[in-house]
Amino acid sequence: MKIRAAVAVTAIIASCAGFTSALAQTGESPLRIEITEGVIEPVPIATARFVADSEAAAPFAEEITSIIVDDLVGSGLFRNIPEQAHIAKITNFDSPVQYSDWKAINAEALITGSVEVLPPETISVKFRLFDVFLEVPVGDGIKFTGSKSNLRRLAHKVSDVVYSRMLGEKGYFDSRVAFVSESGPKGSRVKRLAIMDYDGANVRYLSDGRSIVLAPRFSPDGSRIIYTSYESGVPRVYIMDLNTLQSRELVESVEMSFAPRFSPDGRKAIFSLNKGSNTDIFEIDVATGNFRQVTFGNSIETAPSYSPDGQSIVFESDRSGSQQLYVQPINGRAKRISFGDGRYGTPVWSPRGDYIAFTKQAGNRFHIGVMRTDGSEERLLSESFLDEGPTWSPNGRVLMFFRESRGEFGAPFLISVDVTGRNLKKVPTPEFASDPAWSPLLR
Amino acid sequence: MKQIATCAFVAVVAAFAGCTGTDVADYTGNASDGAESIAGIDDGGVSLFDSDITVEHFQSEIGNKVFFDVDQSAITEDIALTLDGQARWLLENTNFDALIEGHTDEQGTREYNLALGARRANSVRDYLIDRGIAGNRLRIVTYGKERPEELCSEEICWSANRRAVSVLTERIGT
Numbered sequence: 332m333k334i335r336a337a338v339a340v341t342a343i344i345a346s347c348a349g350f351t352s353a354l355a356q357t358g359e360s361p362l363r364i365e366i367t368e369g370v371i372e373p374v375p376i377a378t379a380r381f382v383a384d385s386e387a388a389a390p391f392a393e394e395i396t397s398i399i400v401d402d403l404v405g406s407g408l409f410r411n412i413p414e415q416a417h418i419a420k421i422t423n424f425d426s427p428v429q430y431s432d433w434k435a436i437n438a439e440a441l442i443t444g445s446v447e448v449l450p451p452e453t454i455s456v457k458f459r460l461f462d463v464f465l466e467v468p469v470g471d472g473i474k475f476t477g478s479k480s481n482l483r484r485l486a487h488k489v490s491d492v493v494y495s496r497m498l499g500e501k502g503y504f505d506s507r508v509a510f511v512s513e514s515g516p517k518g519s520r521v522k523r524l525a526i527m528d529y530d531g532a533n534v535r536y537l538s539d540g541r542s543i544v545l546a547p548r549f550s551p552d553g554s555r556i557i558y559t560s561y562e563s564g565v566p567r568v569y570i571m572d573l574n575t576l577q578s579r580e581l582v583e584s585v586e587m588s589f590a591p592r593f594s595p596d597g598r599k600a601i602f603s604l605n606k607g608s609n610t611d612i613f614e615i616d617v618a619t620g621n622f623r624q625v626t627f628g629n630s631i632e633t634a635p636s637y638s639p640d641g642q643s644i645v646f647e648s649d650r651s652g653s654q655q656l657y658v659q660p661i662n663g664r665a666k667r668i669s670f671g672d673g674r675y676g677t678p679v680w681s682p683r684g685d686y687i688a689f690t691k692q693a694g695n696r697f698h699i700g701v702m703r704t705d706g707s708e709e710r711l712l713s714e715s716f717l718d719e720g721p722t723w724s725p726n727g728r729v730l731m732f733f734r735e736s737r738g739e740f741g742a743p744f745l746i747s748v749d750v751t752g753r754n755l756k757k758v759p760t761p762e763f764a765s766d767p768a769w770s771p772l773l774r
Numbered sequence: 775m776k777q778i779a780t781c782a783f784v785a786v787v788a789a790f791a792g793c794t795g796t797d798v799a800d801y802t803g804n805a806s807d808g809a810e811s812i813a814g815i816d817d818g819g820v821s822l823f824d825s826d827i828t829v830e831h832f833q834s835e836i837g838n839k840v841f842f843d844v845d846q847s848a849i850t851e852d853i854a855l856t857l858d859g860q861a862r863w864l865l866e867n868t869n870f871d872a873l874i875e876g877h878t879d880e881q882g883t884r885e886y887n888l889a890l891g892a893r894r895a896n897s898v899r900d901y902l903i904d905r906g907i908a909g910n911r912l913r914i915v916t917y918g919k920e921r922p923e924e925l926c927s928e929e930i931c932w933s934a935n936r937r938a939v940s941v942l943t944e945r946i947g948t
Binding site for chain 2: 516517565605609633634647676695719735737738739
């Protein structure tokens with residue numbers, strides 16, 4: 332079994348090449364989990380505490396092991412067999428695995444690993460995945476190297492490989508979420524742009540709260556966000572570089588603009604503009620700032636989202652008399668796709684292209700739901716006083732949205748849920764939080 | 775920035791609404807000067823005219839707010855009555871412009887509510903223009919559901935939040 336080496340996290344692009352070819356050799360595994368709508372029993376796995384190759388590495392080994400367990404268990408697809416139940420202890424990463432020790436505790440899969448500290452600031456993680464019942468390794472071992480400050484990312488990378496080997500598709504753990512962090516009373520909420528890891532770690536604030544900010548969305552390469560700010564006194568669309576935190580007004584117009592999203596190639600963005608006395612959808616060339624109108628009419632057209640191929644958009648319109656969803660080839664005719672009871676808004680096309688997620692309002696309750704892109708197979712995943720604004724995980728398997736509680740002291744918080752409707756849970760944030768947007772998988 | 779300026783202005787107006795004396799800076803000063811000169815012309819029944827020109831009168835007697843039904847932005851008779859008063863006041867007080875804020879209740883998605891708030895503000899602006907106010911004296915902004923005035927999650931609060939507010943701004947240099 333050869334360990335595939337990859338260089339530095341700065342370097343994770345370089346590691347991707349190694350990563351992909353390792354995956355290619357994986358082939359079909361009997362361990363593979365099929366995600367269906369039926370209830371699934373989480374797969375029992377054992378994660379042997381990663382071996383520290385020195386005393387200095389011990390705390391890192393422990394932390395990485397626990398982040399991996401949190402990722403996998405948090406997906407709702409795995410059940411962790413606690414360390415106390417382990418019969419065997421892995422003390423040497425390269426010693427042969429005694430499968431019987433892991434079979435005895437009913438682990439279907441075993442993850443082993445080791446952590447090495449390369450002074451001053453570098454750590455490297457090696458790991459292997461085993462099918463305990465077939466007594467075979469699943470794919471090659473892999474090594475990730477990065478700085479200590481990226482320790483969580485190294486662990487998420489391991490989790491993503493485990494996930495992809497067992498599900499046959501990419502994971503979503505090494506990703507971030509941009510959102511609006513909220514504080515203060517309901518009538519005068521202070522809103523700040525913020526970004527964090529998908530699991531709520533490493534929160535960073537991107538704006539100071541002086542202006543209302545709304546609905547940040549990532550560029551497809553994750554390097555920029557596009558959002559709405561009241562900096563000028565009225566809502567307008569801005570773009571921010573996440574490395575420099577410099578922002579500029581994207582839509583140069585005296586009119587109000589909002590609800591922007593990038594195109595899948597990152598060159599364009601689609602948004603709403605209040606032109607004359609009405610709100611329509613426009614598309615802008617991000618580099619030149621030239622924009623053109625794509626919906627026409629006296630009704631409200633807003634909340635547009637591109638299809639993954641960039642050829643179509645889905646948006647909401649009240650042209651029929653109430654908010655409904657429409658799909659339109661970018662220069663073509665719109666076709667209504669939502670026909671259930673109630674009203675539908677905030678449609679978002681899945682990165683896999685298979686579903687459109689939306690907010691549904693019916694009978695004074697709000698739901699997050701998904702439907703096929705032709706409107707069929709509508710399924711509601713949540714219900715509350717106010718659920719709103721879904722965003723897709725980069726692999727299209729999980730949705731995040733925000734829920735606002737009722738009343739004078741009502742406030743929003745983030746929730747994630749599987750596209751199957753399982754595993755609905757709160758995402759921790761330091762303050763109230765709304766308008767989540769999931770990044771692409773980091774490189 | 776402008777946001778803060780507007781808030782400060784509103785605070786001044788609010789203070790003025792309850793004021794009796796000289797403690798409220800420039801703004802009150804100007805208004806009392808006006809009141810004195812008018813009082814000098816007529817020694818009795820002009821108090822009505824006196825109060826007509828105040829911002830307080832605009833806010834509480836005419837009404838700086840109009841209220842809409844769910845999802846609606848149409849100018850109803852009630853709304854028209856208020857806006858006719860606003861138009862008359864603005865025609866007489868040409869040193870003031872208005873910023874029309876469109877608001878919604880919390881029952882709806884953020885983007886839709888921004889668009890609906892814009893529609894309400896547009897609707898008020900268009901009506902005031904019809905009543906003879908110059909378009910360049912009227913600016914609009916939508917807050918959607920971002921700035922509720924009443925905080926409960928019941929219809930009594932929601933109906934108070936489905937509003938358009940005409941915020942007076944004194945023109946500088948006239």
